[in-house]
Amino acid sequence: MAKKIFKPLKASEKMNKILKNHYLKAKYLPALGKFFGYKTAWITSGAPVELLRAFGIEPVYPENYGAICGARKVSPSLCQVAENRGYSLDLCSYAKSNLGSIWNPKESPFNGLPRPDLLVVCNNICGTVLKWYETLSREFNIPLFIIDTPFITGEPQPWQIQYVAKQIEKLAIELEKFFRKKLDLNRLEKVILLANETVDLWKGIRNFAKNKPSPVNVTDLFINLGPMVVLRGTEVARDFYEEVYREVEERYKAGIPAVEGEKYRLVWDNIPIWYGLYRFYGYFAERGAVFVTDSYTGGWAVNIKKGPPFYALAETYTGVFLNRDLEFRKNQLQSFIEEFSADGFVMHSNRSCKAYSFVQEEIRRQIMRSSGVPGLIVDADMTDSRLYSEETVLNRVQAFLESL
Amino acid sequence: MYLGVDIGSLTTKVVLIDREKNLIAYSYSKTGPAGKETAERLIQEVLGKVDISRDNIQGIVATGYGRVLFSGKEFSEITCQARGIGHLYPEAKTIIDIGGQDSKVISLGKNGRVLDFAMNDKCAAGTGRFLEVMSQALEVSLEEIGLLAEKSQEAAKISSVCTVFAESEVISNLSRGQSREAVARGICEAVAARTAILAQKVGVVEPVVFTGGVAKNTGVVAALEQKLGVKLIIPEDSTITAALGAALLAAENS
Numbered sequence: 001m002a003k004k005i006f007k008p009l010k011a012s013e014k015m016n017k018i019l020k021n022h023y024l025k026a027k028y029l030p031a032l033g034k035f036f037g038y039k040t041a042w043i044t045s046g047a048p049v050e051l052l053r054a055f056g057i058e059p060v061y062p063e064n065y066g067a068i069c070g071a072r073k074v075s076p077s078l079c080q081v082a083e084n085r086g087y088s089l090d091l092c093s094y095a096k097s098n099l100g101s102i103w104n105p106k107e108s109p110f111n112g113l114p115r116p117d118l119l120v121v122c123n124n125i126c127g128t129v130l131k132w133y134e135t136l137s138r139e140f141n142i143p144l145f146i147i148d149t150p151f152i153t154g155e156p157q158p159w160q161i162q163y164v165a166k167q168i169e170k171l172a173i174e175l176e177k178f179f180r181k182k183l184d185l186n187r188l189e190k191v192i193l194l195a196n197e198t199v200d201l202w203k204g205i206r207n208f209a210k211n212k213p214s215p216v217n218v219t220d221l222f223i224n225l226g227p228m229v230v231l232r233g234t235e236v237a238r239d240f241y242e243e244v245y246r247e248v249e250e251r252y253k254a255g256i257p258a259v260e261g262e263k264y265r266l267v268w269d270n271i272p273i274w275y276g277l278y279r280f281y282g283y284f285a286e287r288g289a290v291f292v293t294d295s296y297t298g299g300w301a302v303n304i305k306k307g308p309p310f311y312a313l314a315e316t317y318t319g320v321f322l323n324r325d326l327e328f329r330k331n332q333l334q335s336f337i338e339e340f341s342a343d344g345f346v347m348h349s350n351r352s353c354k355a356y357s358f359v360q361e362e363i364r365r366q367i368m369r370s371s372g373v374p375g376l377i378v379d380a381d382m383t384d385s386r387l388y389s390e391e392t393v394l395n396r397v398q399a400f401l402e403s404l
Numbered sequence: 405m406y407l408g409v410d411i412g413s414l415t416t417k418v419v420l421i422d423r424e425k426n427l428i429a430y431s432y433s434k435t436g437p438a439g440k441e442t443a444e445r446l447i448q449e450v451l452g453k454v455d456i457s458r459d460n461i462q463g464i465v466a467t468g469y470g471r472v473l474f475s476g477k478e479f480s481e482i483t484c485q486a487r488g489i490g491h492l493y494p495e496a497k498t499i500i501d502i503g504g505q506d507s508k509v510i511s512l513g514k515n516g517r518v519l520d521f522a523m524n525d526k527c528a529a530g531t532g533r534f535l536e537v538m539s540q541a542l543e544v545s546l547e548e549i550g551l552l553a554e555k556s557q558e559a560a561k562i563s564s565v566c567t568v569f570a571e572s573e574v575i576s577n578l579s580r581g582q583s584r585e586a587v588a589r590g591i592c593e594a595v596a597a598r599t600a601i602l603a604q605k606v607g608v609v610e611p612v613v614f615t616g617g618v619a620k621n622t623g624v625v626a627a628l629e630q631k632l633g634v635k636l637i638i639p640e641d642s643t644i645t646a647a648l649g650a651a652l653l654a655a656e657n658s
Contacts, residue, residue: 361605368520379525391469396523399482403518 007258009220011244018240019068019226023110026060030114039117039179042136044129045229046320047122047147048168048313050195050304053233054188055179059120060113061230062132066094068109069101070274070383077107079384092352093384095132102139118142118178120171124149124323126355143178145171149318153325156318164314172310188309191233196303201241202228203301208248209292210340213257214265216248218291219281220258222272228300263288264404267336269295269363270348270356271382276390283394287401292340295321295332322355330363337373343404344374346397351381376400405456406463406658407447408650410481411439411470414504414532415617417647418446420454425491425652429453430644439470463658465650469505479653481646482510482521488649489613490516492639497609500599500628500636501646502618504532507599511606516649522605527566530598532617534567535624538591541574542584546621552588553623560590570594592623596631603632613637615645 030040041052041059052059069075070093078100079093085103087096098113105112119142121133130146137144147167150160172183209216224244231237251258266284268291273280284291299321305312321332333345345367347360364375378396381387405428408419416439417432431449435442443466451458466474467484481503489499490512499510505528511520528534539546560577562570570591577587595618612634618624619642629636639645 365605374520392523392525395469395480396482396521399480399518399521402480402483403521 007256008223009216009244009247011240011247012220012223014240014243015224015226018231018236022058022227022230023060023113026058027110027114029058030117037180040114041118041120042113042116042133043120044122044125044133046125046299046317046322047120048171048317049120050188050191050233050309050313051168051172051175051183052120053191054184055175055181056187057179058231060116062098062113063094064226064230065101065109065113066097066383067226067272067274069097071277072109073275073385074107074109075275075383076386078104079386081107090351092126092128092132093381094352095128097383098132099135099139116140116142119144120147121145122147122149122317124317124320126322126353128354145174147171147317149323151325152318152323152328154327156315161311161314161318164318165311168310168313185309192304192309192312194235194238195233198228198232198238198241199301199303201238201245202297205241205245205248206293206298206301208252209258211252212265212341213255213259213262214290214292215251215256215258217258217281217285218268218294218297219272219277219285220248221294221297222274222277225297225300228297232300257290259285259288259290261288262290264344264401265290265292265340265342267291267293267295267333267340267342267345268348269333269345269360270350271296271353273348273380273388274383275385276380276388279390280393283397284401287398289401291346292342293336295329295336298332298336326359326362329359330366333363334367334371337367337371342373344376344400346400347375347377348382349377349379351379351387352384353382374400374403405460406651406654407450407461407465408484408647408652408654409443409447409464409466409468409471409474410484410644410647410650411435411443411466411468411473412481412504413469413506414536415643416442416446416468416470417644418443418450419644419647419651420450421648421651421655423655425655427648430641430647432643432647435470440473443470443474463654465654465657467646467650477654477657479650481506482508482518482523484649484653485615485646486510486512486518486649487516487652488645488647489615489639491648491652492645493611493613493637496611496613496637498603498606498612500603500612500614501616502531502595502599502614502624503616507531507602507616507618509599509603509606509608511609520606522602524598524602529565529567529570530595534570534595535591535618535621537567537571538574541571542578542588542591544584544588549588549591550621550623550625552585553592554626556583556585556589558586558589559593560587562587562590562594588623589627592621592627593631595624596627599628600631608632608634610634611637613639615639615642617643
């Protein structure tokens with residue numbers, strides 16, 4: 001059964017280099033640029049990073065760092081560092097990996113992240129980030145900038161967007177004070193343009209999976225997501241995804257499937273099980289099951305709309321799927337199933353990510369009743385393997401695949 | 405002839421059927437640390453019962469947690485359980501199965517097809533192992549828990565969340581003067597409460613068949629029937645139905 005059916009994209013090698021460069025740069029730029037007043041920012045994955053980029057900052061993403069800790073299987077020990085200081089076992093393992101890496105950098109990838117000078121948080125992805133970043137703000141005694149997005153039930157209303165746009169505008173003023181320079185609006189436009197070009201490529205890459213057999217597995221998207229997140233709005237990211245696009249297109253033209261002998265097409269919901277990239281997802285691939293699309297990496301396949309930049313950013317970041325109601329999430333999954341001709345869906349009930357996981361059981365029930373497409377829920381955690389019992393999980397996966 | 409081998413976390417079961425899918429013989433015993441040897445010994449035992457040699461076996465399918473130990477075809481116990489019950493009770497719509505470390509509820513379609521299922525996750529509270537620990541705390545045999553429970557009108561409150569904590573609750577209930585009968589009944593109700601949550605995930609549609617070692621426990625059966633408000637069908641031997649399903653799959657896939 002241990003056949004090597006998994007064919008990672010060649011671009012993954014380049015991705016590794018890009019990420020390594022990013023973290024090296026983040027580490028040494030502040031030291032080198034001290035005389036030029038270079039600042040290091042930490043930011044959440046759902047915050048309007050374009051603004052920081054317009055100020056010439058290359059911010060660091062503790063969440064991406066958490067994913068790296070997960071894939072490198074160091075999360076459990078870093079989480080324990082945080083737990084020893086009183087943080088609960090039930091707390092988000094990205095947060096705990098990050099906190100653990102601050103208190104035990106020697107055991108952490110890249111010896112921990114560079115010390116931040118400012119923090120930017122947006123609660124469109126969850127409420128935990130607020131408390132996490134407040135802790136960081138206290139720990140480093142540095143300013144914390146908050147963008148508060150109201151939870152959207154139904155469609156976002158103009159007043160809700162206005163509320164967020166005003167905050168982004170205010171953030172721009174605060175950052176001008178902090179960096180002691182004016183916001184370059186032309187540069188902001190350029191960053192937004194680059195972000196959109198990258199998003200278009202990402203969408204294109206994802207859409208190839210609509211073909212049968214699919215030339216791309218969702219694991220390819222997971223593995224190559226890094227630059228999309230941490231280098232959003234840069235030429236490096238855009239150029240990288242051009243390369244990924246070309247590679248997937250070549251696969252498609254040559255009829256090369258991502259999973260040999262594609263038998264089942266599945267949709268994935270939630271953040272990946274990072275420490276299971278090969279064993280867990282490989283189990284599916286070995287049985288001819290390919291993940292054609294997912295809600296998680298789909299979060300980065302959304303363009304920033306045209307129009308005044310603050311309003312456009314507010315509209316995009318307020319509308320993210322994690323900030324939407326059950327109906328939105330259900331319809332999104334339903335359309336994934338239809339557009340990608342999926343035979344079933346797998347939901348990762350992620351102990352860390354409450355906002356993502358709480359509604360899954362109800363979504364699963366509604367979709368199974370309305371469309372008859374079967375869904376499986378697996379209990380695990382995105383990075384903390386102590387919360388993952390492989391035998392039990394794979395047992396359910398086998399039963400699910402047998403029932404398709 | 406075909407063999408179905410179910411190597412469970414607590415018990416291993418072996419079932420022999422003929423070409424016409426008639427049950428010919430079966431055997432089971434504790435799995436122990438050497439699952440494969442246990443299975444081999446039981447196979448010999450079953451073959452010995454009807455005095456045939458291994459050469460007469462056209463196919464074997466293994467299931468249960470030890471299935472990977474066994475070379476050859478394997479299916480998950482959900483598929484096997486569904487197949488076995490679909491064969492015994494073609495009209496069945498729901499299976500509730502409580503084994504050694506697993507409890508599961510399967511929604512059945514035609515011919516024993518799995519429509520949906522739910523299983524306990526990460527925690528063995530409410531399973532056979534839970535009852536085993538509780539019987540030790542009460543110093544009675546597994547079967548006696550059911551008999552004790554039937555004697556009591558009231559039930560002690562036992563949390564259904566954690567086996568380890570529930571054991572402490574049993575002990576503190578007893579020391580507070582609760583009768584063993586009431587505690588036994590409380591234990592059965594805790595198992596039923598836990599199972600009902602799973603059952604509601606996939607929905608309970610009658611007829612409902614109750615399988616697994618725990619289905620032999622009359623106290624749990626009564627508590628579960630009351631909790632779910634349905635009459636449970638219990639196979640003659642509730643422990644071997646997944647192994648029977650495995651044997652049927654062996655016949656179909658050979």
